[in-house]
Amino acid sequence: MDTVKDTSDYGALFQNLINRILKGDGYSTAGLRQAAFNNSDLPEPLHAFITKVANAAFKVTDGEVEAVKQSGVSEDEIFELIVCAAVGAASRQYENGLAALAEAMQEGGQHAS
Amino acid sequence: MRLEILNNGYKLGARLLFSIIKIVSGYPLPDAARLVFYRPDFYGTPAKAFTQRAMRGPSGWSVAERELMAAYVSKLNQCTFCVKAHSAVSAAAYGDNTKVESVLTDPGEAAITLPLRATLLMLGKLTRQGTVSADDVRKVIAVGVSTSQIEDALAVCFAFNVTNRLADTFDFFVPSDDAFKAGAKYLLKRGYSG
Structure with missing residues (x-):
């Protein structure tokens, strides 16, 4: 999230969303939300589930959501972790895109209209 | 939806609003x-504040073009x-269904402007591979896309990479085409911040 600078109004709106879901009040711990956002350091069955949300959400099944519930994670916690996983995966792409734009502008993107 | 709290966990004010919308529009409020x-x-x-900025805020792209990127x-x-949902909004904004369908089939061949085509291909690569290179961005700039238009397009891409994952994980109900048309009319008139 460091590459999304406040040079445009998107920077502040983006940061606001990230700060809220990772650092604001929630049912799940901030550590678990950050792990879902990063898609790393999660216990099973959360790890397999969050990986699917991040990389192939269209393949998520009822059974996988049920398995996470059965493992003792509440619906509100699951809601938060799914949001963090989705925003995290999309953020990594977004930042890669912004970094490529910054690099293109630095090295001779000057004729940009 | 897959979590019971997303079906029945809303506060009274929201539940009343859902009922009113259903009565007035004739359709249940879409899960999104x-x-x-x-x-x-x-x-x-x-999330609404970011999406509203990306989809309806000041931009070198039209609403129809941004909705097409989303689709x-x-x-x-x-x-x-x-x-x-977003094919319907784009088609309504363009006043043209075929254009949207042809872009979704193959943006390389569709009858769209060069800047829009180059931008869609870049967003495609970013979405499929998770990254793009400075050279990929330079190709888009070379056909006349401004850097602020690239920023706008990346923001649309971010908003929908989030929403797509939520839609499929929560399992949004897919209603009839007529319901999507009604939803499109609303999104064109009111945007995403309502």
Whole structure:
């Protein structure tokens, strides 16, 4: 999230969303939300589930959501972790895109209209 | 939806609003719109602010073009709900269904402007591979796309890479084409911040 600078109004709106879901009040711990956002350091069955949300959400099944519930994670916690996983995966792409734009502008993107 | 709290966990004010919308429009509120009413302080409110800026804020892209980008990103993520929803908005904004369909089939061949084509292809690569290079961006700039238009397009791409994942994980109900048309009319008139 460091590459999304406040040079445009998107920077502040983006940061606001990230700060809220990772650092604001929630049912799940901030550590678990950050792990879902990063898609790393999660216990099973959360790890397999969050990986699917991040990389192939269209393949998520009822059974996988049920398995996470059965493992003792509440619906509100699951809601938060799914949001963090989705925003995290999309953020990594977004930042890669912004970094490529910054690099293109630095090295001779000057004729940009 | 897959979590019971997203079906029945809304506060009274939201539930009343859902009932009124159903009576007035003739259609239940789509799941994408319901979701942002669930604990709006956590996700709905900050997400709507970003999406409204990207989809309806000042931009070198028209609303029709941004909705087309949203539909195209959704197509690559295989998110049926979002493809249908944003194809309908783009088609209504363009006043042309065929254009949207041809872009979703093959943006390389569709009858669209060079800047839009180059931008869609870049967003496609970013969505499929998770990254693009400075050279990929330079190709887009070379056909006349401004850097602020690239920023706008990346923001649309981000918003829909989030929404697509939520739609499929929560399993948004996919309603009839007529319901999507009604939803498109609303999104064109009112945007995403309502």
